[in-house]
Amino acid sequence: xxxxxxxxxxxxxxxxxxxxxxxxYSSSVPPYLFWYVQYPNQGLQLLLKYTTGxxxxxxxxxxxxxxxxxxxxxxxxxxxxxxxxxAEYFCAVINTGTASKLTFGTGTRLQVTL
Amino acid sequence: DSGxxxxxxxxxxxxxxxxxxxxxPRSGDLSVYWYQQSLDxxxxxxxxxxxxxERAKGNILERFSAQQFPDLHSExxxxxxxxxxxxxxxxxxxPNTNMNxxxxxxxxxxxxxx
Numbered sequence: 001x002x003x004x005x006x007x008x009x010x011x012x013x014x015x016x017x018x019x020x021x022x023x024x025y026s027s028s029v030p031p032y033l034f035w036y037v038q039y040p041n042q043g044l045q046l047l048l049k050y051t052t053g054x055x056x057x058x059x060x061x062x063x064x065x066x067x068x069x070x071x072x073x074x075x076x077x078x079x080x081x082x083x084x085x086x087a088e089y090f091c092a093v094i095n096t097g098t099a100s101k102l103t104f105g106t107g108t109r110l111q112v113t114l
Numbered sequence: 115d116s117g118x119x120x121x122x123x124x125x126x127x128x129x130x131x132x133x134x135x136x137x138x139p140r141s142g143d144l145s146v147y148w149y150q151q152s153l154d155x156x157x158x159x160x161x162x163x164x165x166x167x168e169r170a171k172g173n174i175l176e177r178f179s180a181q182q183f184p185d186l187h188s189e190x191x192x193x194x195x196x197x198x199x200x201x202x203x204x205x206x207x208x209p210n211t212n213m214n215x216x217x218x219x220x221x222x223x224x225x226x227x228x
Contacts, residue, residue: 032214043116043204044219051214090157094214100170101147102213104157 002027004074004091006105014113019063019078021108023091026072033074034092034102035065044090050074061085086112117141120205120220128228132193135223139186139207145169146188147208147217148180152201163188164211195227 007022025031035047048059055067065076074091091105117140127133139146148160150173159172163182174180177195182188192199202224206217 036219041221043118043221044206045116046216049216094212100212101159101162101172102217103159106156 002031002093002103004033004093004103004105006089006091006108008108009106010109010111012111012113013081015083016080019076019081019085019110021076021089021091021110023065023074023076023105024072025074025091025093027093032094033065033067034094035059035063035074035076036090036092036104037061038088038090038107040087047076047089081110081112083112083114086110116218116220118205118207118218118220120203120223122223123221124224124226126226126228127195129195129197131195131227132191133195133225135190135192135203135205135225137188137190137205137207137220139188139205140218143207143209143218144186145208145211145213146182146186147206147213148174148188148190149204149206150201151204151222152198155201157204160190169211192225197227200225200227 003026005024032051034049036044048057050057050067058064088107092102119138121136144165147162150158160174162170180190202222204222206219208217
């Protein structure tokens with residue numbers, strides 16, 4: 001079965017610093033990979049997704065992620081953090097074979113400090 | 115606004131009781147997915163319905179059941195409630211049978227069992 005592992009349940013960065021949230025996947029077939037963001041008391045919002053094609057994926061709010069098959073990784077980055085980026089971020093995977101429902105990681109809470 | 119509507123937003127009930135959570139999917143979406151988000155289990159897939167039929171089942175307890183009606187709204191019924199059922203319950207919808215295009219999440223129903 002497919003799964004994702006998010007390294008670091010809490011990440012703290014200064015405003016303007018690089019954001020790096022790590023996600024590694026496990027899948028026996030080529031996966032579809034997603035990053036979702038959850039703001040306090042809100043639902044989940046799609047940031048970006050990788051299905052096929054270009055391995056560097058750009059999403060909303062200046063975030064991007066790179067699919068690296070050799071490293072089984074799909075890390076999320078943003079060059080310069082903003083206070084409004086403080087939220088919980090979830091990596092998720094779907095197997096292209098079954099392609100039914102998302103399996104989520106445990107989440108990483110991003111704190112942005114002045 | 116994702117277009118997915120969940121009611122109620124908050125629910126407080128006693129142990130042993132039964133509650134019903136409601137979800138209206140985005141216009142045109144045929145699939146509805148239910149997820150449970152708790153501190154200890156993270157985001158867990160419960161069940162999926164597609165056009166009125168159960169499509170996939172995850173870690174859903176026997177005390178829980180769901181259905182999707184002809185107008186495509188869905189209800190999640192939770193009975194014999196226990197303290198451990200306290201969680202945020204999300205509904206998501208997608209146009210077809212899988213989530214690999216994009217799934218839209220509602221804002222969730224926060225259930226507190228006392």
